[in-house]
Amino acid sequence: MRNLRRFLSRQQNLLACTIVGFYILVAILAPQLSPPDDAGHPSPFRIVGKSHDPIPRPPSAEAPLGTVPGQMDIYYTLVWGTRSALRFGLIVTLTTACLGVLIGAVSGYYGGIVNGLVMRITDAFLTFPAIAGVWLFQQVMTPASSFAEPTPLQEAWLNLKLHPVMLTLILFSWMPYARLINASVVQLKQMEYVQAARAVGARNVRIILRHLLPNALSPAIVLGARDVGGMVILESAFTFVGLGGATEWGVLLVTSRDYVIGMSGNPLTYWWVFLPATLALVFFGIGWNLLGDGLNTLLNPRTSH
C-alpha cells in the first residue's frame, strides 16, 4: 500500500496509470461508447454508407471521426479495436514472460552444461526476425492447393485457433526474459539463504518458486510492462506489410494508407484517416512504456537513472 502511494506520487506514474486505465475503461465500456448493430456478436467493423465508395468521408453525425476508404466507421473501430489490442498485448506478453521466466530460471538453477546449452539455444532464437516467422507460419499452415485437405499436423495446429502473428511473437520473444532471469538466478543461487533452504531439505521446485523467482522477477516485470505496447505496435506494423490482421487498429491504417500521403502535399488533407488511429497506437505504446519506467524506479531503484 505504501509502495502504491509512493508509485502514484510521481506525476509520470500517475500519467501512465491514467493512460492505461483509460484504454482499459474504453475496452470495458465499448458497448456503451459505441453500440454495435448486433449486440450478440459485435463485429469490430461497421460500415456507414456504401462499402464500394473509396473516398474517405470527414467526421459527420453518423461517424464521429469520419470514415476510411470503404466507409468503415473510424470511431467505432477504434473503440472496439481497443479490446483486441489489449487482449493481444496482454496474452502475448504474459505468455512470453512466463515461458522466458520458466526457461531462464530452471536452466539457471541447474546450471552447468545444461545451462550453457539452453542459453546457446536462447541466443539462436534471438537471431530470428519475427517477420520471417510470421510469413513462414502463414505459408506452412495453408494447404498445398485450394482443394487439398489440410494435413493432420496442420489440422491440429488450426484447431489451436492461434493467429500466426500471435504464435510467432510468443515463440520468438521470450528470449530477453530468459536471459534476464537466468543472469540473476545464477547469481542468487550462490547466496546463503538458498543454500540454507537446500540444507533444510526444500525441494527444487520450492526453491525456484519461493526463494529464487521473487528476488529475480523485477526486471522481467518492467520488461513485460513495456512489451505490451510494443507488441501491439509490432503487430500493426505486420498488418501494414500484409502479414497481420490480429488487431483492428492496424487494419484501419492499412485501408487508408494511400490517403496518408495526402493530396496536394498537405498531409492533413485527410487527417482523420490516420491521425486518430495513430494517436491511439502511440498513446497505447507511451502508456505502457511509462508504466514500465515507473515500475523500474520502484523495483530497481539502484539501476534507474
Next chain:
Amino acid sequence: MNCLAMRYFLSPMLKFLLRRLLSVLATLLVITAIIYGIVCVAPVESRARLYMGRRVSATLPPEVEQRWIESVIQEHGLNDPYPIQYFRWVSLLLRGEWGWSPILRSDVLDALLKRSPATVELTLYSLLLFIPLGLVSGAVAGWRRTRITDQVFRLVAFVSTSIPPFILGLVLLSLFYVGLHWFLLGYLSTAESLAVRSSSFKTITGLLTIDGLLNGRPDISLDAIRHLVLPVVTLSLFHWATLGRVTRVAMIEELDKDYIVAAHARGLPPRRILWQHALRNAAVPGLTTSALSAASLITGVYVVEVVFGWPGVSKLITYSMWQPDVALAAGFAVYSVLAVLSLMVLLDIIQAVVDPRLREGGSKS
C-alpha cells in the same frame, strides 16, 4: 605502426573473430533446425519445392509438374524421420540449392540475391547513421546529466521510440516528397535507372551510391542518396533512440567510477576524459543491446522497405498472398537469419575495436 605492434593488435583480434565464427556456426545449426521443424508442418507437396533446384525449367505443364513433385518426394525421402531430412536439407542449402518458388517461377536463392543489394544498402546506411549518433548523443546527455541538453535528448528519444516507424515513414513521405519535393519515393529515378541498366554501367558492389562513383557518374549516386534519405531516417530513429538511452545510462554510471575521478584529479581536460576514457567503456552496453536487437532491426528494414516501395527482399512477401510458397518463405527465413548474424558479428567487431578487454579474451556478460 611497426610490425610488432601489428602482431600485438591482430593476434587477439583474430582469436576473437575465430571464437565468434564458431558460435555463429552453432547458432546457425540450431536456428535452421527450428526453421525446418516449422517447415515440416507443411504438406509434402509444398515441401517438395524446397528440393527443386535450378534444374527446373520455368514453364512446366501441370501434369508433368505433379509427376515431378512425386519423384522429388521419392528421391529425397520426404517421409523420412525429421533428423535425416534436416541434414539433407542443410547440405542442399550449403550447395546453394534453396529450392524453387512456384509464384516467382524462379530459383529461391537467385530471387533473394537479386533483391539483396537494395536491402543491404538501406541497412548499411542506417547503421552508419544511428551508431555514431546514438553513441555521441547518449554520451553527451549523460555527461550533461539533468541539464537542458539531457532533458531535450530524453524527450526526443522518448518520442522517437513511441512513434510506429511505418506511420513515421508515411508522414515523412507526405511532407518531404509530396509537399517539399526534397527527397524522392522509390529506389531510383527513371532516367538514372535506365542508365544503370545500360551496358556501359558496370555493377561492381551492387550498391548504387558506390557504383555511381566508381562508374564516374556522381549524378547517379546523388539520385540514389535522394531516395535513401527518408527510409534511412525512418529506420534509424528508433534504433538511435534506444542506443542513445542505453549509452546515456552507462555513461552516468561510468562517470561515477574512481578512474574518472582520478583522471580529473590528474588535471586531464574534461573533454578528453569524456571521449577517450569514459566513452570507451560506456559504449559497450549500448552496442551489446544493438547486437541483441539486430533481429528487430532487420524486421524494421523489411517494414520500411514496404512503406517506401523499396525493391529489396521484402518485396517477396507481397508476392506470396495467393498461393502457398513454403520454399520462398523458408529461404527468406534463412536469408534473414544470415543477415541478422552478419549484423551481430559486425557490431561485435566494432565493440572489440572500442573495448580491448573483449579482444583479450574476456567474455561479455
